[in-house]
Amino acid sequence: MKSAGRLEKVLTAGQFAVTAELGPPQNANPEAIKKKSQHCLGNVDGANITDNQTAIVRMSSIAAGAIALSCGVEPIIQMVCRDRNRLAMQSDILGAAALGIQNLLCLSGDHQTFGNHPDAKNVYDVDSMQLIAMVKKMRDDKQFLCGDEIKEHEPKLFIGAVANPFADPFEFRVMRLAKKINAGADFIQTQCIFDMKKFAEWMKMVVAEGLHKKVYILAGLTPVRSHKALKYMKNNVAGMSIPDELIARMESAEDPKEEGVKICVEMIEQIKGMEGVSGIHLMPIGWESITPVILERAGLLPRPKV
Amino acid sequence: MIVADRKPLEEILDSIKDYKKIMLMGCGGCVTICFSGGVKAVELLASQIKIARKKQGKPIEIIECTPERQCEFEFIDAFKKDLESAEAVLSIACGVGVQTMSERHEDTITIPGQNTKFMGYPVEHALWEERCAGCGNCVLEWTGGICPIARCAKKLLNGPCGGSSNGVCEVDKDTDCVWQLIYDRLKKLNKLENLMVVRQPKDWRTSTDAGQRRVKFEEAML
Ligand code: SF4
Ligand code: SF4
Numbered sequence: 001m002k003s004a005g006r007l008e009k010v011l012t013a014g015q016f017a018v019t020a021e022l023g024p025p026q027n028a029n030p031e032a033i034k035k036k037s038q039h040c041l042g043n044v045d046g047a048n049i050t051d052n053q054t055a056i057v058r059m060s061s062i063a064a065g066a067i068a069l070s071c072g073v074e075p076i077i078q079m080v081c082r083d084r085n086r087l088a089m090q091s092d093i094l095g096a097a098a099l100g101i102q103n104l105l106c107l108s109g110d111h112q113t114f115g116n117h118p119d120a121k122n123v124y125d126v127d128s129m130q131l132i133a134m135v136k137k138m139r140d141d142k143q144f145l146c147g148d149e150i151k152e153h154e155p156k157l158f159i160g161a162v163a164n165p166f167a168d169p170f171e172f173r174v175m176r177l178a179k180k181i182n183a184g185a186d187f188i189q190t191q192c193i194f195d196m197k198k199f200a201e202w203m204k205m206v207v208a209e210g211l212h213k214k215v216y217i218l219a220g221l222t223p224v225r226s227h228k229a230l231k232y233m234k235n236n237v238a239g240m241s242i243p244d245e246l247i248a249r250m251e252s253a254e255d256p257k258e259e260g261v262k263i264c265v266e267m268i269e270q271i272k273g274m275e276g277v278s279g280i281h282l283m284p285i286g287w288e289s290i291t292p293v294i295l296e297r298a299g300l301l302p303r304p305k306v
Numbered sequence: 307m308i309v310a311d312r313k314p315l316e317e318i319l320d321s322i323k324d325y326k327k328i329m330l331m332g333c334g335g336c337v338t339i340c341f342s343g344g345v346k347a348v349e350l351l352a353s354q355i356k357i358a359r360k361k362q363g364k365p366i367e368i369i370e371c372t373p374e375r376q377c378e379f380e381f382i383d384a385f386k387k388d389l390e391s392a393e394a395v396l397s398i399a400c401g402v403g404v405q406t407m408s409e410r411h412e413d414t415i416t417i418p419g420q421n422t423k424f425m426g427y428p429v430e431h432a433l434w435e436e437r438c439a440g441c442g443n444c445v446l447e448w449t450g451g452i453c454p455i456a457r458c459a460k461k462l463l464n465g466p467c468g469g470s471s472n473g474v475c476e477v478d479k480d481t482d483c484v485w486q487l488i489y490d491r492l493k494k495l496n497k498l499e500n501l502m503v504v505r506q507p508k509d510w511r512t513s514t515d516a517g518q519r520r521v522k523f524e525e526a527m528l
Contacts, residue, residue, distance in 0.1 A: 081460070086507060108467040111459050111477045122460065126507045129464035133504060145507065164468035169489045175502060176465050183504050191468060238469040238476035 002139065002186060003158040005102030006074045007046040009306040010279075011187065011216045016272065017279030018300055019076060019189065019218060020291050022047040024064035026057065033064050037071035039288045043295055044073070045303060046103055048189070048281070051078040055115025062092060066099045076160060077101050080109025085125035086134070086145055093135060097155035105160035105189065106131040128161065129183050135159050136184030161185035163217075165202035166195065167239035174205045181215045188215055189281040192222035194230070195241035196270055203276050212276030219271045222283045223264040223290055227251040261294055268298040307336040307427065308400045309434045310343060310420040312351070319358055321417050322396055325366065329392040330355075330419075331385070331407065332372035333399035340434055342420060343398040345372045351398065351419065376403030379410055389414065424456070442512030442519060448500045450491035457484035463505040465489075 001008060010017045020040055025032035040047045047068055051061040058064075065075035077096050079089065096104065108128045112120045126134060126145075134145050135157055142154045161180040165173055177188065193199045199219070206212055224230055227250035234242040246263070253259035264282075271277050280300075284290050295301045312318075322328055330352050337343025352368045359366040369388050373381040376399035389395065389411065397404045398419040407416040424436035439456035445463070446453060455461050459477040466485030469476025475483045492498050512519070 108460055108462065111469070113459075113477055124460045124462070125510065127460070127462045127464050128467075129504055130507045134507075162468065167466065167468045168470050168472060168483070169466070169486055172465065172489050172501070175498070179464065179502060179504060182502075238471040238474075240471075 003102040003156050005046070005158055006306060007076065007103055008158045008186070010045045010304065013304070013306050015304045015306070016300070017046075017216070017218060018044045018282070018295060018303065019046040019048060019279070020044045020282040020288075021050060021284070022064075022068060022073075022075075022288065023050045023053060024059035024061060026059075028059065030067050033059075033067040034071055036288050037068050037073045039291045040068075040073045041071060042303065043292045043301060044282075045279075046074045046076045048076045048078055048105060048283075051080045051107075051109070052083060052115070053078075053110070055082065055110045055112045055117070057116060062096045062099065062101065065096065065101050069100055074103070075101055076103035076105050078105045078107060079131065080107050081124050081127055081131055082109035082112060082122050085123050089126070089131065090134070090138065090144055093138060093155050093157070097153075097157060102156070102158055103160060104135055104157045105162065106135065106185075107162050129179060132159060132161055132180060132183040132185050140184075159184055159186045161188055162191065163188050164191035164239050165193075165199055166191055166241040170202075173202065174209060174211070177206060177215075178209060178211055181211060185215055187218060187278075189218045190220040191239065192220040192283055193267065194222075194233075194246055195243050196267060197243075198241050200274065203274055207276045212278075216278040217276060218279040218281040219274075219277050220281045220283060221264055221267055221271075222285060223287065223294060224250065224260045225287060226256050226260075229285075261290065261297065264294050265297045268294075268300070307339055307425065308402070308422065309340050309424055309426050309436075310337050310398075310400045310422045312342045312347070312398060312420055313418070315354055315358065318351070318396065318419050319355065322355070322366070322394065325393040326364075327367040327369075327392050329369040329371065329385070329389055329395045331376060331382075331395055331397050331399065331403075332370075333376040333397075333403050334372055334374040335377070335399075337399055337403075337420065338372075340428075341432070343400075347398060348372055376400075377406050379406065382407060382410060440513070441508070441510075443509065445505075448497075448503075449488050450495055450497065450500075452484060452488045452491060454484050454488065457482075463508060465501055 049061040049065040065077045068075045142150045163177045227247050230247045332343045332348040371385050375381050395416040401422040404418045425438045426434050426436040429435045441455045470483040473486045475481045
């Protein structure tokens, strides 16, 4: 075992894993995390704690992760390369591990111009690939990036990375996944999938390369409550593929919320049958309370004992 | 070349409001090519300033000059005499020119009239784009001659971020995703394997993170 975490145990046991997103608040209130943790408690194998998501200042992902942990939820700390240099990252990695955090997800991060401090200087001292390799080096080689030895208590983290099957260049996306695996990724969460066809095409390429045997892939899903949300994402979020049929289906639905849940459950069914996928990652943006409902209907509850 | 863009007239007027006689100094180098600081730009700006100051009822005298390059003592020294009667210098060279003047003439203030932007070239008539950030350790050898340091908003070294879409950068719809360009070029050159190497974190000391840099050409030292 690389970590002692539940997520790794579930995945190595060959069980279909479930993770969900838990966004920290834009204030210092721990209750917000505790409340959201209740939607996750017992329902997921890990909760992603986002790191200043969309470049908007929020409570630190490590602090929020420690609070989630105290509520019995296993956090997956997200770390973006935008806001910290290699010194700060390594120090925070040690801090996170010391607080009992077992999973770390490495990302580039949305550019600061999208957020509420567009005039900030960004860092990108290391990129997401180099961050993955750095965490692996700390864990497996017991060394800091510079080569100095970590004499004891190296951070035992299960290393995650992201993949976006819908960004360009499309053919490079599988190569990039292979590269992340080489760098040291243990599990992958994908960008949210609306275009099942394109995702299936990508998974086929992944399987053809045998990459699914080297890494656990969790398919990202976002339940939506209205066709407007889909339209917004289609027009405003780079690297997303949203089929028009899906928008039409949501638009003509009598009960759009129910339709959104239905679509998500159908997608989970399709994903369960797909070769190479080890689980799902739910990102119910601003709709965390729906997590247990969807999981129940998709037959993913109760979670296995490991 | 170095590309610079003239500051707004209001800002320039404000920065010289205390003076009755100035020297307006252009440069015959890069900024002449990018239209913002050559002989013609000096003429134009001088007349704009004079008209504005006349309107304010505070006329100003301007000595106009444009050395071949403002970034070398030997060229700016030719204007030493003219400078004696001026209270200040308004420079429309790049930031290097301004500092060369400041160092040479310690008792006279040199005010910048330009915002120095980047190193680049004209991709079409009257349109310049950035191409090099002077990182001090060039990677163009394995990127197909396309620079991710100057042209990727995240300075990524291991391929495109998840926001690359239809060849366009997530940060600006009018900017190519440089990693798409690199991918396409390496594919053409049959060198996609260059992208499979996990590139190590960059040593930023050769860039701007270890203070002022210096280049010595030993063979030419006297
Ligand atoms: S890699 Fe560095 S030196 Fe080479 S073009 Fe880019 S910024 Fe300039
Ligand atoms: S879209 Fe391309 S150029 Fe823009 S930040 Fe991402 S990788 Fe860099």
